[in-house]
Amino acid sequence: METCGLETSNLYFDTQLNMTMAYDFDIIIDRRGTGSVKYEMLTEMFRREDLIPLWVADMDFETPPFIMDALRRRLEHPVLGYTVLPADYWQTVATWIEEHHQWKVKTKWMTYIPGIVKGIGMVVNVFVAPDEKVIIQPPVYHPFRLTPLGNHREVVYNPLVEHEDGSYSMDFDNLERVCDEKCRVLILSNPHNPAGIVWDRETLVRLATFCAEHHILVVSDEIHCDMALFGNKHVPFASVSEEAAQCSITFGAPSKTFNIAGVVSSWAVVPNAEIRKKFFGWLEANEQNAPHLFAPIATMAALKE
Numbered sequence: 001m002e003t004c005g006l007e008t009s010n011l012y013f014d015t016q017l018n019m020t021m022a023y024d025f026d027i028i029i030d031r032r033g034t035g036s037v038k039y040e041m042l043t044e045m046f047r048r049e050d051l052i053p054l055w056v057a058d059m060d061f062e063t064p065p066f067i068m069d070a071l072r073r074r075l076e077h078p079v080l081g082y083t084v085l086p087a088d089y090w091q092t093v094a095t096w097i098e099e100h101h102q103w104k105v106k107t108k109w110m111t112y113i114p115g116i117v118k119g120i121g122m123v124v125n126v127f128v129a130p131d132e133k134v135i136i137q138p139p140v141y142h143p144f145r146l147t148p149l150g151n152h153r154e155v156v157y158n159p160l161v162e163h164e165d166g167s168y169s170m171d172f173d174n175l176e177r178v179c180d181e182k183c184r185v186l187i188l189s190n191p192h193n194p195a196g197i198v199w200d201r202e203t204l205v206r207l208a209t210f211c212a213e214h215h216i217l218v219v220s221d222e223i224h225c226d227m228a229l230f231g232n233k234h235v236p237f238a239s240v241s242e243e244a245a246q247c248s249i250t251f252g253a254p255s256k257t258f259n260i261a262g263v264v265s266s267w268a269v270v271p272n273a274e275i276r277k278k279f280f281g282w283l284e285a286n287e288q289n290a291p292h293l294f295a296p297i298a299t300m301a302a303l304k305e
């Protein structure tokens, strides 16, 4: 692997040293003994020790120094009390989304959530009655199935179609067949995990039209959106049409992009006022919109620096 440090993507500006530095992706970091899920649970999950733990999506690269520095600076203060989001928090997130993904979001559309899988669980509880159903499109990130099932909601499957060249597409004919009036939510992986599919605008427009017509709320999980590689361009679901904006909740986070999954800092973007009232009201009542101390610090450092 080429890691000479001269490629622009390997460079960052260190505000403390006031100079440009290179990331070193060759450092081998021993994470054992740090409570890392993917190492500590390896034997329990697979009954073997001699495995490379590729089963959890956090990286063995160092978390960027500007995030570590921001957290360290906070730890120099002797009191670790309750926290609020800084005043410019949502504008910072909105600017990131607009600059990177050309989706203009209003700050009032946004809320903190404590993780995306937890967010899916909350949506299931708030929007899907016990006799209603959730649609997923396998193969897909397994909590999309386990979270509704764990909450005793029926899961409806609309498998992706795999083509001879290894590409995938959504099966709209099958979606029409499997969907009934009890289907309340569709969980979209955008980009799609696994297979690394960056959904195109046309597919997302078609999905939005289908879901709007069938009164289905789309949860668009966009956690991997910053990592569209090889010329691919992420298209935020809610940005493709007014229909899409009005029938969706989008989840995002800095956790994958900056390797801070353990910090647990995520957001939801909800353009529709009615959906927002219901969802944000539930979050507020249960204080699920209250960030823990380190979430805004790490997130602001990531997005600003």
Ligand SMILES: Cc1ncc(COP(=O)(O)O)c(C=O)c1O
Pocket (backbone or CB within 6 Å): 056, 057, 114, 115, 116, 117, 118, 141, 189, 193, 221, 223, 253, 255, 261, 266
């Ligand atoms: C598609 C997808 N969504 C969500 C998550 C997890 O997000 P969180 O840690 O915020 O629950 C992952 C982690 O691998 C993922 O791949």
